[in-house]
Amino acid sequence: MAEQEENSMIGYDPLAWMHEAEEEESPTRSAPLSAALPDDSAIFDDDMADAGVETEPGAALNAADLQPSADAETTGRIILEPLQNIQTVSQLHQQLRCMLDSCNKIDIDASAVSQIDTATLQLLLVLKLTAVKLRKEVNIDFPSEKFMEAADLLGVSEMLSVDQAVSGFF
Amino acid sequence: MTSRIVAVLNQKGGVGKTTTTVNLAHALARMGKKITVIDFDPQSHLAVALGVVSKQQTGIDEIMLGHATFTQQQIPVRENLNLIVAGPRLQEIEQLRESGSHRGDLLRKALAPGTDDRDLIFIDCPPSSGILVANALFAAEELLVPMTSDYLALQGLSHLMGTIKKFEAVLNKKYRLQIVMSRYIPTRRLSKDVVSTLKKYFPQQILATPVRETAALAECPSFGKTVFEYRPGWRSAKDFEALAGDFLAGRMM
Ligand SMILES: Nc1ncnc2c1ncn2[C@@H]1O[C@H](COP(=O)(O)OP(=O)(O)OP(=O)(O)O)[C@@H](O)[C@H]1O
Ligand SMILES: [Mg+2]
Numbered sequence: 001m002a003e004q005e006e007n008s009m010i011g012y013d014p015l016a017w018m019h020e021a022e023e024e025e026s027p028t029r030s031a032p033l034s035a036a037l038p039d040d041s042a043i044f045d046d047d048m049a050d051a052g053v054e055t056e057p058g059a060a061l062n063a064a065d066l067q068p069s070a071d072a073e074t075t076g077r078i079i080l081e082p083l084q085n086i087q088t089v090s091q092l093h094q095q096l097r098c099m100l101d102s103c104n105k106i107d108i109d110a111s112a113v114s115q116i117d118t119a120t121l122q123l124l125l126v127l128k129l130t131a132v133k134l135r136k137e138v139n140i141d142f143p144s145e146k147f148m149e150a151a152d153l154l155g156v157s158e159m160l161s162v163d164q165a166v167s168g169f170f
Numbered sequence: 171m172t173s174r175i176v177a178v179l180n181q182k183g184g185v186g187k188t189t190t191t192v193n194l195a196h197a198l199a200r201m202g203k204k205i206t207v208i209d210f211d212p213q214s215h216l217a218v219a220l221g222v223v224s225k226q227q228t229g230i231d232e233i234m235l236g237h238a239t240f241t242q243q244q245i246p247v248r249e250n251l252n253l254i255v256a257g258p259r260l261q262e263i264e265q266l267r268e269s270g271s272h273r274g275d276l277l278r279k280a281l282a283p284g285t286d287d288r289d290l291i292f293i294d295c296p297p298s299s300g301i302l303v304a305n306a307l308f309a310a311e312e313l314l315v316p317m318t319s320d321y322l323a324l325q326g327l328s329h330l331m332g333t334i335k336k337f338e339a340v341l342n343k344k345y346r347l348q349i350v351m352s353r354y355i356p357t358r359r360l361s362k363d364v365v366s367t368l369k370k371y372f373p374q375q376i377l378a379t380p381v382r383e384t385a386a387l388a389e390c391p392s393f394g395k396t397v398f399e400y401r402p403g404w405r406s407a408k409d410f411e412a413l414a415g416d417f418l419a420g421r422m423m
Contacts, residue, residue, distance in 0.1 A: 009363040014328040
């Protein structure tokens with residue numbers, strides 16, 4: 001797909017993902033938690049709502065004119081809570097694991113993060129690396145200043161490919 | 171009447187954003203359209219290219235900071251063509267670091283009132299993808315992306331498209347995106363391959379006339395002249411005239 005015809009002067013086609021992104025028409029998966037936690041999935045469901053697993057990417061942004069996106073159909077989305085620490089990390093781990101099983105692409109909205117610990121950053125890093133192995137995609141979108149600071153401090157912002165272009169605007 | 175707000179953007183440097191803004195805007199103004207161009211780059215190249223060099227002059231900076239209005243800050247620079255300069259504080263805005271505030275929304279708010287008598291507003295973006303470009307993406311409905319026809323430009327475009335798609339998702343809008351082939355070297359085979367690659371991903375989105383690389387276009391900024399003043403009737407003036415026609419009629423490759 002990324003390769004061009006033989007006599008083209010262009011080898012690897014960096015835009016190929018645009019067509020591939022259109023082709024993957026898998027329906028939205030919010031994490032199917034029952035599979036991971038058969039025993040008390042009902043309780044977990046409530047917790048999950050608190051933790052902000054959403055199919056609407058605009059939900060954590062407070063500008064009134066920000067609306068859910070049209071491509072919410074194809075990807076798993078998760079919105080990080082303001083406080084990410086050792087208390088929340090295992091729950092986040094569960095959610096991400098389920099999403100990784102069921103989605104080809106996970107978008108993580110980090111715009112609301114005001115505090116994030118190393119455990120959570122490590123989790124995100126492992127997620128990112130695992131996703132690469134599974135040929136899946138994980139994006140960390142709109143990271144807040146605090147998120148960026150923490151990632152920079154740990155020296156993982158590059159590995160997390162935290163997108164400078166859309167960081168800190170919200 | 172509402173004006174079309176067009177951000178001329180590409181985070182890659184030197185691809186022809188400013189050259190396209192100046193000459194396309196002047197071509198359209200010569201056709202009778204009422205145009206305002208905004209120098210949204212602290213380097214102020216757009217103002218220089220139009221012959222405005224005052225460093226003290228305030229512009230879009232003070233509008234975004236809420237100290238001036240769009241109407242006040244316009245400088246008539248040619249018939250039908252107004253300029254809003256960057257202003258000395260645009261740099262500061264780029265470095266604003268108060269988290270929590272909606273820094274991305276300053277330009278959109280600045281342009282909300284007073285733009286109605288203009289047909290088109292062009293925002294000449296800086297070669298970065300920081301807060302200024304975010305502001306331009308908030309404010310604009312249309313994007314005009316100048317592209318050179320080399321491999322790294324494709325790479326850069328891929329990155330730009332990723333950013334644009336994220337903004338579309340969050341702002342829940344779909345930009346009208348047009349590409350203009352700039353600094354085009356028709357004799358190079360790579361140029362044609364880049365164009366045919368682009369056509370695959372952007373059908374009906376590449377303006378029909380490529381702007382060719384010429385000495386005249388490289389020279390005119392130093393005289394503060396557009397190509398229509400510096401070399402009227404020459405090849406590059408004709409390229410931009412044709413491009414303006416394409417832009418208005420929606421003529422694509
Ligand atoms: N078609 C062309 N033919 C010849 N020279 C050109 C052409 N287009 C642009 N240039 C020259 O290339 C240089 C970069 O162009 P320009 O300033 O328009 O790009 P830019 O994208 O605005 O750059 P920046 O990213 O720094 O804002 C300038 O010196 C300009 O005069
Ligand atoms: Mg420029």
